[in-house]
Amino acid sequence: MTDAVTPPHVTDAVTVPHVTDAVTVLPVTGVGEVRPGADLAQLLLDALGSDGLRDGDVLVVTSKVVSKAEGRLVHTDRTAALDAETARVVARRGPTTIVRTRHGLVMAGAGIDASNTAPGTVLLLPEDPDASARRLRATLLERTGCNVAVVVTDTAGRAWRHGQTDLAIGAAGLTVLHDHAGLHDPHGNLLVVTAPAVADEIAAAADLVKGKLARRPAAVLRGLSAWVLPAGAHGAGARVLVREEDQDMFGLGARDAVLAALGADPAARAGFGRAAPAADLLVHLAALGAPGVAAGTDVDVPLPELAPRELGRWEARVHAAVFALGWSVVPSHDPTTVLRLRPPTP
Amino acid sequence: MTDAVTPPHVTDAVTVPHVTDAVTVLPVTGVGEVRPGADLAQLLLDALGSDGLRDGDVLVVTSKVVSKAEGRLVHTDRTAALDAETARVVARRGPTTIVRTRHGLVMAGAGIDASNTAPGTVLLLPEDPDASARRLRATLLERTGCNVAVVVTDTAGRAWRHGQTDLAIGAAGLTVLHDHAGLHDPHGNLLVVTAPAVADEIAAAADLVKGKLARRPAAVLRGLSAWVLPAGAHGAGARVLVREEDQDMFGLGARDAVLAALGADPAARAGFGRAAPAADLLVHLAALGAPGVAAGTDVDVPLPELAPRELGRWEARVHAAVFALGWSVVPSHDPTTVLRLRPPTP
Numbered sequence: 001m002t003d004a005v006t007p008p009h010v011t012d013a014v015t016v017p018h019v020t021d022a023v024t025v026l027p028v029t030g031v032g033e034v035r036p037g038a039d040l041a042q043l044l045l046d047a048l049g050s051d052g053l054r055d056g057d058v059l060v061v062t063s064k065v066v067s068k069a070e071g072r073l074v075h076t077d078r079t080a081a082l083d084a085e086t087a088r089v090v091a092r093r094g095p096t097t098i099v100r101t102r103h104g105l106v107m108a109g110a111g112i113d114a115s116n117t118a119p120g121t122v123l124l125l126p127e128d129p130d131a132s133a134r135r136l137r138a139t140l141l142e143r144t145g146c147n148v149a150v151v152v153t154d155t156a157g158r159a160w161r162h163g164q165t166d167l168a169i170g171a172a173g174l175t176v177l178h179d180h181a182g183l184h185d186p187h188g189n190l191l192v193v194t195a196p197a198v199a200d201e202i203a204a205a206a207d208l209v210k211g212k213l214a215r216r217p218a219a220v221l222r223g224l225s226a227w228v229l230p231a232g233a234h235g236a237g238a239r240v241l242v243r244e245e246d247q248d249m250f251g252l253g254a255r256d257a258v259l260a261a262l263g264a265d266p267a268a269r270a271g272f273g274r275a276a277p278a279a280d281l282l283v284h285l286a287a288l289g290a291p292g293v294a295a296g297t298d299v300d301v302p303l304p305e306l307a308p309r310e311l312g313r314w315e316a317r318v319h320a321a322v323f324a325l326g327w328s329v330v331p332s333h334d335p336t337t338v339l340r341l342r343p344p345t346p
Numbered sequence: 347m348t349d350a351v352t353p354p355h356v357t358d359a360v361t362v363p364h365v366t367d368a369v370t371v372l373p374v375t376g377v378g379e380v381r382p383g384a385d386l387a388q389l390l391l392d393a394l395g396s397d398g399l400r401d402g403d404v405l406v407v408t409s410k411v412v413s414k415a416e417g418r419l420v421h422t423d424r425t426a427a428l429d430a431e432t433a434r435v436v437a438r439r440g441p442t443t444i445v446r447t448r449h450g451l452v453m454a455g456a457g458i459d460a461s462n463t464a465p466g467t468v469l470l471l472p473e474d475p476d477a478s479a480r481r482l483r484a485t486l487l488e489r490t491g492c493n494v495a496v497v498v499t500d501t502a503g504r505a506w507r508h509g510q511t512d513l514a515i516g517a518a519g520l521t522v523l524h525d526h527a528g529l530h531d532p533h534g535n536l537l538v539v540t541a542p543a544v545a546d547e548i549a550a551a552a553d554l555v556k557g558k559l560a561r562r563p564a565a566v567l568r569g570l571s572a573w574v575l576p577a578g579a580h581g582a583g584a585r586v587l588v589r590e591e592d593q594d595m596f597g598l599g600a601r602d603a604v605l606a607a608l609g610a611d612p613a614a615r616a617g618f619g620r621a622a623p624a625a626d627l628l629v630h631l632a633a634l635g636a637p638g639v640a641a642g643t644d645v646d647v648p649l650p651e652l653a654p655r656e657l658g659r660w661e662a663r664v665h666a667a668v669f670a671l672g673w674s675v676v677p678s679h680d681p682t683t684v685l686r687l688r689p690p691t692p
Contacts, residue, residue, distance in 0.1 A: 023371040023554050025569075091595045093619075098595070106506040115540075155540070159505040159596035160452040162587050163523045163543030165550065167507070177509045194461075194501070196553060197509030204511065205551030207542060208369050208570065223371075224554065241508050249437045249444070250505035253595035254603035254618050258670035259630055261604040262663045272600050273439075284605055312658020317608045320666065324604035
C-alpha cells in the first residue's frame with residue numbers, strides 16, 4: 001500500500017542498505033515475575049548477565065512486562081477497560097471489537113491483556129510506550145555505558161492475514177522507518193513508496209525467540225547498529241509508524257463503514273479518512289445518478305425530477321455517499337432544486 | 347484481531363515454546379542477476395558457499411528472484427498487468443489501487459513490480475509461490491542432503507501502519523502458523539486467539555539483512571529447526587496465512603464499502619465477508635428505524651407508514667444495509683406492506 005503522504009523522512013544518501021553482516025537474535029531468559037514498581041532495567045540486566053549488552057544492540061521488550069513494572073495492572077473488568085482505552089470503534093463482529101486506541105494502535109480489545117493475569121484484573125498497555133522506551137534506554141546507558149536502542153512490542157492481528165505478529169508500539173534510539181523516498185533503483189526507476197518499517201521487522205524477529213508462555217519477555221538483536229541512533233538521541237519513536245487517520249483507507253470495517261454512513265454517525269467520521277477532492281466526489285456521485293457542478297469550494301447537485309418515493313431513495317443514497325466522502329450537506333439558496341455540498345474546513 | 351473461525355490447527359501439546367536458543371539471520375551475498383530459466387537453487391548454493399546450508403535452516407528468498415527465474419517478467423504495461431492479476435478491487439484512492447490478488451494477497455498494485463525492471467516490462471508474482479517454495483526445497487535437499495525449509499517473501503503495506511514489512515507468500519517445510527488454541531497460560535486462562543504467524547515473522551526478520559537495492563535477495567535463518575518439518579513433508583504452505591474473504595472484516599476500504607453498498611455492486615459482495623446472522627441483522631436494521639421479525643430463515647420488515655419521499659429514504663438505507671450485511675431483498679407475498687430479506691444460500 002502506498003503512503004499517500006510521505007511520512008517523516010529518514011533519508012539516506014547512500015543506495016546500499018546499512019546492514020552488511022549477520023544479525024543475531026538472542027532470547028533473554030531468567031527474568032522473574034515483574035511486579036508494580038519493579039526496576040525493569042535491572043531485572044533485564046540481571047537476566048542478561050555481565051556481558052549481556054553491547055554498544056549498538058537493540059533490546060526488544062514485550063509491553064506486558066513494561067506495563068507490569070509501570071503498575072498498569074488494574075482491578076476492573078475487560079469491558080470497562082476497553083471503553084476507557086478506546087478512541088474509536090473500528091469494527092465489531094460477534095464477540096470481537098476492534099478499536100483504535102489512544103495510542104493510534106488498531107487492535108482487537110485495545111491491546112488489553114487478560115491472559116497471564118489473575119481473574120478480575122487486566123493489564124493495560126503502557127501509558128506512553130515511546131516514553132517507556134526512552135526511560136529504559138537512558139537507564140541502560142547510565143548503568144552499562146552501552147548505547148542500546150529499545151523497542152517495546154505488542155502482539156496484534158492483521159487485516160487480510162491469519163495469525164498475529166509482534167509490532168513496535170514504543171521505540172527509543174532507533175531509526176524506526178527507513179524511507180527510501182527519492183532514491184533510485186539500478187534501472188533509474190524512482191523508489192517512491194518503499195519504506196521498510198524497521199522497528200516492526202525487529203519486533204517480529206524478536207518474537208521468534210521470545211516466549212509467550214515461558215517467561216522470556218525480551219530479546220537482544222545484535223548486528224543492527226547502523227539503525228541505532230547516537231547516545232542521547234532517542235529519535236521520533238514508534239509513534240511515527242502509526243498511520244494518521246486521515247491517510248488510512250481502513251479506518252472502519254467494510255460493514256461498519258456502511259452502517260456508520262447510513263446512520264451519519266459523527267463518532268465514525270474519522271474512520272473515512274481525509275475528505276475526497278471535489279473531482280472524486282463528482283465522479284462517485286455521478287455513478288450514483290447524482291451529477292453535480294462545482295460552485296467554488298462547494299458542489300451543487302441539482303435535484304432530479306423524480307416521483308417523491310424515488311426522490312427519497314436518491315436522497316438517502318447521496319447523503320450516505322457524501323458522508324463517506326467526508327463532505328457535508330449544507331443549506332442552499334433553494335433547497336427544493338439543489339443539494340449543496342461542502343468539504344470540511346481544513 | 348481474533349480469528350472468528352480458527353484456521354487449520356498446527357497444535358502442539360507442550361506449553362513451552364520451541365525456540366530455546368539464539369537465532370542467526372545470515373544475508374546471502376553475491377547472487378548475480380537472475381535470468382529467466384535460471385537454476386535459482388544453484389545460484390543460491392553458489393552464493394552460499396560449501397558450508398552455506400545446514401539441516402534445519404530456513405532459507406528465505408524474495409519473490410522477485412523466484413519470479414525472474416520462472417520467467418514472470420512480461421512485456422506489458424502496469425495497468426494491463428494489474429487487471430490480469432486482480433481478483434477484486436479492495437480500495438481505490440487517488441493513484442493507489444489496493445487489490446486482492448488471485449493468491450488472496452491484499453496489496454497495492456497486486457504486488458506487480460516495475461522497479462528494478464527495464465521500462466515497458468513488469469515482474470509478476472510467482473504463479474504459485476507455495477509450489478515454487480516446494481520445488482526449491484526439494485532441489486536443495488537433493489543437492490545438499492540438508493533438510494531446509496523455504497520461505498518466499500514479498501513486501502507489503504499494512505492497514506493502520508506506515509511503512510512496509512516483508513510477508514511470507516510461499517512456504518515449504520515450515521510450520522507457518524503456531525496455533526496455541528486449546529493451551530492455557532500459567533493462570534489457567536485459555537489462550538484461544540494466539541497464533542503467531544511464524545512464517546511472516548521469519549520473512550520480516552530476513553528483510554533486516556536482505557537488500558532491496560543491493561543484490562541480496564535471500565537470507566538464511568539458523569536456530570529455528572523446531573519449526574522445520576521433516577524432509578519430504580512440505581506442510582500446508584503460506585496459503586494458510588491468507589484470511590478467507592468471508593472471515594475478513596476489511597475486505598473493502600471504508601469509503602469503497604459505502605459506495606459499493608449504495609451501488610449494490612455485485613463484484614464487491616465478497617468484500618463484506620460472511621452474511622450476518624439474523625439476530626445481528628435485526629439489531630442493525632432496528633438502529634436504522636427498520637425493525638423486522640424473523641420468519642423462518644427469512645426476515646420480514648414491515649414497511650413503515652411514511653410519506654412517499656420519507657419512505658424512499660427509508661428504503662434506500664435499508665437496502666444498502668441489507669447488502670452490506672450479506673442479505674438480499676426478495677419478493678414477498680405483499681411487497682406493499684413488507685420487505686422480505688433472505689440470507690445467501692450456504
